[in-house]
Amino acid sequence: xxHLSNVFKYYKIRGSSKIILNxxxxxxxxxxxxxxxxxxxxxxxxxxxMLAGTELPNSGKITRxxxxxxxxxxxxxxxxxxxxxxxxxxxxxxxxQNPRTAVDFVEDFAEIGAYMDEPFKTYSSGMAQRLAFGLxxxxxxxxxxxxxxxxxxxxxxQARCHDEIAKRRGRSDVIMISHSMEMIRGYCxxxxxxxxxxxxxxxxxxxxxxxxxxxxx
Numbered sequence: 779x780x781h782l783s784n785v786f787k788y789y790k791i792r793g794s795s796k797i798i799l800n801x802x803x804x805x806x807x808x809x810x811x812x813x814x815x816x817x818x819x820x821x822x823x824x825x826x827x828m829l830a831g832t833e834l835p836n837s838g839k840i841t842r843x844x845x846x847x848x849x850x851x852x853x854x855x856x857x858x859x860x861x862x863x864x865x866x867x868x869x870x871x872x873x874x875q876n877p878r879t880a881v882d883f884v885e886d887f888a889e890i891g892a893y894m895d896e897p898f899k900t901y902s903s904g905m906a907q908r909l910a911f912g913l914x915x916x917x918x919x920x921x922x923x924x925x926x927x928x929x930x931x932x933x934x935x936q937a938r939c940h941d942e943i944a945k946r947r948g949r950s951d952v953i954m955i956s957h958s959m960e961m962i963r964g965y966c967x968x969x970x971x972x973x974x975x976x977x978x979x980x981x982x983x984x985x986x987x988x989x990x991x992x993x994x995x
Contacts, residue, residue, distance in 0.1 A: 780806040785838035800975030811952040816972035844920040853910040858899035880916040887912035
């Protein structure tokens with residue numbers, strides 16, 4: 779599904795280098811759902827953006843053999859001057875979805891009312907996340923990338939997010955970042971702990987959580 783070949787990623791910080799992935803080779807296999815765990819600053823979100831293709835490694839290669847979502851709730855690809863409706867229509871066409879069906883779904887799911895016809899730049903952060911999450915669910919993906927976005931909004935909206943993901947789990951995989959170990963256990967069958975630029979992969983979620991807890995002490 780996603781193959782990393784000798785991937786190296788770093789940032790320049792105050793004259794020094796912060797290594798995120800240190801020549802990592804790994805596979806995210808179809809039919810499995812993965813958690814990515816790591817302490818704050820380990821590079822989980824950067825790794826997620828690289829899996830999505832919204833950020834590139836410094837060297838190495840990432841190949842995808844499935845239809846992979848952008849990180850759910852990521853609004854960076856939406857045009858600020860277009861309305862919510864226009865952004866949904868444009869994205870639906872790119873992914874081969876029916877624009878009218880996509881708009882109907884997002885309008886019902888995001889519940890932002892008349893703001894669907896206002897420029898995206900006028901949205902609050904909450905409205906932007908609602909629209910972006912709804913748009914993610916309006917496109918059929920074989921793997922959904924989730925970076926803590928299920929915690930957005932009030933309890934009712936969070937429940938709707940969980941329900942929509944649950945509907946897709948029978949036909950789609952998940953790669954998830956979350957600080958909720960209950961959520962990790964509920965959604966994932968395998969886990970990767972990111973530490974010191976390296977992947978430590980586990981087929982047992984509890985073993986991965988144990989290492990994660992040790993790193994946080």
